[in-house]
Amino acid sequence: MTSTAINFNQVAYLLITGASRGIGQRMAIETSRKFKPGSIVVLLARSASGLESTRAEILECNPHINVVTSSVDLSNASKQLLEDIIDKSLSKTPVGSFELAAIIHNVGTIGNVERKAVDMSDRQEWEEYFATNLFTVGVLNSCFLQKFRECAKKLVVNVTSKACLVPFKSMGFYCAGKAAREMYFKVLADEENDLVVLNYSPGPVDTDMTVDIQGRSNAEEIRNYFKGLRETTTILTTHQTTEKFISILEAGRFSSGDHVDYYD
Ligand SMILES: NC(=O)c1ccc[n+]([C@@H]2O[C@H](COP(=O)([O-])OP(=O)(O)OC[C@H]3O[C@@H](n4cnc5c(N)ncnc54)[C@H](OP(=O)(O)O)[C@@H]3O)[C@@H](O)[C@H]2O)c1
Secondary structure, eight states, rough: OOOOOOOSSSEEEEEEESSHHHHHHHHHHHHTTTTTTTEEEEEEOOOHHHHHHHHHHHHHHTTTSSEEEEEOOTSOOOOOHHHHHHHHHHHTTTTTGGGGEEEEEOOOOOTTTSSOOGGGOOHHHHHHIIIIIHHHHHHHHHHHHHHHOOOEEEEEEEOOOOGGTOTTTTTHHHHHHHHHHHHHHHHHHOOTTOOOEEEEOSSOSSHHHHHHHHHOSSHHHHHHHHHHHHTTSSSSSSSHHHHHHHHHHHHHOHHHOOEETTTT
């Protein structure tokens, strides 16, 4: 069995989605800090200014790598656009020159938490939710793996959630999306023995997403859960969860395709 331990101190190509803020921004900064000169980091999200601030912070800690930003709406990005983004970011660098090729599928939206499952009858709402959180994730992942076929070490990370295992009231779109998305990555891990696939569940983290759930969820117990975490300051910071994420990958004490939680 191939080792799942990842050495970030290499010439790497990293593509990360949802890198303009929150968990994705911190993961991009902390992993990039370790890369060797000649590495390429590609940051995707909609907010150009958010991406630019992530880029600036990465270059402050590691000026010898190349950071490419691409402002893109992943709810409707075509396969062609995603392939073009990867091709442009490489600018003729042969993929075989990277010691590590990594993709972090961090993008995620909470969906309409004002709806209960019984009221989820709007087909367009389902389609829009799954477009961002599942369909583009799968398309992008395939584009990436086809491009980096020759690269010796390949890492695929899905930022998942406990919500893919346990139902949470008001989070019908989110729970269904995370469950489907994680199963796709488990099938991928089963089929491709040369990949390291990690489904990382970051725990409850202080980001815009949890502020939004706390403010808008139709379920009082969900609003109170996040309120309680904030009041007791037991909600995690993006730094805490990213530190754990990197230590899990560096130690490699998981099998490809596993779901590993911050609290495991
Ligand atoms: N926070 C938590 O407690 C928690 C717990 C478990 C799992 N997670 C998972 O962790 C991941 C990150 O969550 P977070 O809390 O950091 O969320 P966040 O603060 O809301 O950040 C979401 C990121 O996704 C990007 N994004 C959203 N819609 C997009 C779109 N249509 N096209 C392109 N990019 C888009 C956002 O950038 P733009 O707005 O600039 O596009 C942003 O960079 C998600 O997959 C989430 O499900 C979070």
